[in-house]
Amino acid sequence: MTRFTSAVAPVKKKKKGRFFGLLGGGGDDKYEELTSTVAPGRDRVLFEEAATQVRKGNHETGRLLFSTIINTYPDSPFLPLAKLAIADSFYLEGTTASLVQAAQGYLDWLTFFPTDPLADDAMLKVAESEMRQMGLSDRDITHARKAEQRLKALLQQYPQTNLRPIVEDRLRESQESLAMHNLQVARFYYVRYETHKGGLKGSQSRLKEIVDKYPNFSLRDEVLFRLGTTFQQEEEPDEAAKYYQDLLRNFPNSDYADKAKEQLSIIGVPIPEPDPARRNVAPAERPGFMGNLMQQVIGKPDITVNTDGILIRKDKKDGTSDLIDEAIKYNGQLPSNVTPIAPVQRTTRQAPPGPSPRPATQNAIQPPPISPATPAPREIKP
Secondary structure (H helix, E strand, O other): OOOOOOOOOOOOOOOOOOOEOOEOOOHHHHHHHHHHOOOOOHHHHHHHHHHHHHHOOOHHHHHHHHHHHHHHOOOOOOHHHHHHHHHHHHHHHOOHHHHHHHHHHHHHHHHHOOOOOOHHHHHHHHHHHHHOOOOOOOOOOHHHHHHHHHHHHHHHHOOOOOOHHHHHHHHHHHHHHHHHHHHHHHHHHHHHHHOOOOOHHHHHHHHHHHHHHOOOOOOHHHHHHHHHHHHHHOOOHHHHHHHHHHHHHHOOOOOOHHHHHHHHHHHOOOOOOOOHHHOOOOOOOOOOHHHHHHHHHHOOOOOOOOOOOOOOOOOOOOOOOOHHHHHHHOOOOOEOOOOOOOOOOOOOOOOOOOOOOOOOOOOOEOOOOOOOOOOOOOOOOO
16 A cells, blocks of 8 residues: 655744734744844834834734834833824724723823823824714713713813814714703603603703703703793793793794793793894704614714824825824934924913913924934933
8 A cells, every 4th residue: 555645845834923823924034033132223113114014904913013112122212102103003993992992092101291292182082082982872971971071181181282173173072962862861751751750850950951061052942942841840930931031042043932932921021032143043953864763773973083093094195194104204203393382281280470381392303404314303201
């Protein structure tokens, strides 16, 4: 009996390193060499390769390369941005688990660099990480509430931030979801009251919370009318009249305006003139049946969130550069012409008389000298 002999050459075993199993096609040898030994200038190579891998969608590989800089090169000028880039990689990945990691990564970075020029950007990304996990207002509002808290904290901690218009827009969207949640609960309680199952006080408290906390709510006219109705049911006509009058002054074109006038006539209170500035304001557009149905199918609120990271953009176009490209170009530093002014952090100490803003050059990098061969930006220090 003839023994069968294979003519196939033996397979060469790949080196086992920290990236074994993550990279194929001979890549193990490349990353084994990069990560197993310490050499001058290798932190830059690691940083550049890590950025490339994150842009390709190889987020885990990129994070491991960034982590090698942090663990192996403690004095590297790339270290602060490597920490931030790890948080960016989670944010760009965008899954629910990754967004939780992204928020924690940005918070950890802020612990080390609270006065860095990018600190307010990091705080905004923490809030946006929560916003990207928000569900519809008739479901869990935990993420909307956390986003609101983060955005308020950003404005309190960095009152002079250049991001204020964006932060205020995000805050309005988060609060819109929170107010809508309260309105839906108030409607439910009022239906219970109408079917003699109680709930009037529950409805009233939710409506009052909206009036007190969310002045920009798009359905405020409905809230004012419903709140007036609850006080009428409690036989407090004077209190009810205040809310009907508020509605007619500020929302004269509301769908509830005629009903409010009717109730004021019953109470015997004069109908107020509308605020001239609000006379031509169109009533808020309420979502129709199909709009509500589509939102229920999608399961996500209609919010505006930037899905790019701070250093790395999600879809980088040819010919454009991210902040991380500038960091690579200037050996781990961001030149002052692309670095935001360091945000002024509010402290608990008593402020001296008169404003004393932080100099724009603090924590920012000086522009490189004229000769590109000898850039000398100042290091970012924690």
